[in-house]
Amino acid sequence: MQISAILTHLGFALFLALVSAGCVALMIRFPILDHPDARKAHLHPTPKGGGVGVVVAFMLGMLVLFSIADIARLVPVQFLGVILAALAMAGVALADDARDFRFVVKLAAQGAAAVVAVASGLVLERLAVPVLGEVQLGWFGVGLTLFWILGCTNAVNFMDGSDALVASVMLVASLALALISASEGAWFVYAASLFLAAGFLGFLPFNLAPARIFMGDVGSQFAGFVMAVLAVAAARFDATQISFLIVPLLLLGLLFDAGFTLLRRALAGERVSSPHRTHLYQMAVRAGVEPAHVAAIHAGFTVFHAVLAAVFIHLSPAWKPAVLLPALAVQLLWAGWVLARMRSRGLAFQ
Numbered sequence: 001m002q003i004s005a006i007l008t009h010l011g012f013a014l015f016l017a018l019v020s021a022g023c024v025a026l027m028i029r030f031p032i033l034d035h036p037d038a039r040k041a042h043l044h045p046t047p048k049g050g051g052v053g054v055v056v057a058f059m060l061g062m063l064v065l066f067s068i069a070d071i072a073r074l075v076p077v078q079f080l081g082v083i084l085a086a087l088a089m090a091g092v093a094l095a096d097d098a099r100d101f102r103f104v105v106k107l108a109a110q111g112a113a114a115v116v117a118v119a120s121g122l123v124l125e126r127l128a129v130p131v132l133g134e135v136q137l138g139w140f141g142v143g144l145t146l147f148w149i150l151g152c153t154n155a156v157n158f159m160d161g162s163d164a165l166v167a168s169v170m171l172v173a174s175l176a177l178a179l180i181s182a183s184e185g186a187w188f189v190y191a192a193s194l195f196l197a198a199g200f201l202g203f204l205p206f207n208l209a210p211a212r213i214f215m216g217d218v219g220s221q222f223a224g225f226v227m228a229v230l231a232v233a234a235a236r237f238d239a240t241q242i243s244f245l246i247v248p249l250l251l252l253g254l255l256f257d258a259g260f261t262l263l264r265r266a267l268a269g270e271r272v273s274s275p276h277r278t279h280l281y282q283m284a285v286r287a288g289v290e291p292a293h294v295a296a297i298h299a300g301f302t303v304f305h306a307v308l309a310a311v312f313i314h315l316s317p318a319w320k321p322a323v324l325l326p327a328l329a330v331q332l333l334w335a336g337w338v339l340a341r342m343r344s345r346g347l348a349f350q
Helices: 003-029 051-068 076-099 103-119 139-158 165-184 187-207 216-237 242-250 252-267 280-286 291-313 320-344
Strands: 032-034 046-048 126-129 133-136
Touching: 003 051, 003 187, 051 076, 051 187, 051 216, 076 103, 076 216, 103 139, 103 216, 139 216, 139 252, 165 187, 165 216, 165 242, 165 252, 165 291, 187 216, 216 242, 242 252, 242 291, 242 320, 252 280, 252 291, 252 320, 280 291, 280 320, 291 320
Parallel strands: none
Antiparallel strands: 032 046, 126 133
16 A cells, blocks of 8 residues: 555545544533433443444545545445444444333344444354365354344443543554455555544543443444454455454454453343343453553554454464464453452452
């Protein structure tokens, strides 16, 4: 990529970041208030819905991309299907921020968006599996893709409960994905990742502890959905589609905490869809770790995962899945540290 093109892209990304920041400022000026309760960490009514800035910046970037940038476009049916599905889901999520829908309503909107994405043609078709080699997924690929999109969307949404945590992870992860995609010549994933990063760059300063505004479901669900779709698009970096693992690797800190918590609550016989405050990151805060430090730790995880993702690209297909092991080991150490700190403070998962 030429220097002039890089500067143009960065300039446009900074413009989108300013657009995002402007939208966030408006959401603070005309707020949807998030009132404190027993399961929330904040003590005073705080505006939410700041993710509107991320959505607007991303959509503006997509509009420009679809209008003028031929090299970075998906085929029209995929492009329009995915983008309109994401926008519709964000609209439902914003309404949820204002009115607090039941979980089943949110899940239905997410499911509809995921079906549109899959129907548009973004489906995992094959994967390279250790020992077995390349496996054609067939119809199983449709189910796997739907499960992944819904799982990623909800994992990111569930983790957005502490100042700057998800926003900082998403900023680092989307920047890393943009760089990796550029190196692979995957221009749609590059552009979409850059636009998402710009949106979070504009939002993050308002969300640093103590947060002036929260992202809300409109931002967290939208970001999770977009990253999930980009993971499927990134699968096309190689013939075996094993590059699908890049996005799960980048987001492993969020996915591990959400998965750990879901499994722990299911084994404890708890209703997994009910509100709670027992994620590992929440327990760390309750055990005395400052929210700013928890966000910095998760951002650090994501930087480490980005380095592993850069290594991943250059490994042979047989060795690529092994890159997940050091990332998983770090998450297990983090979980062990949080559990030990909980015991020392006499805390339990409740």
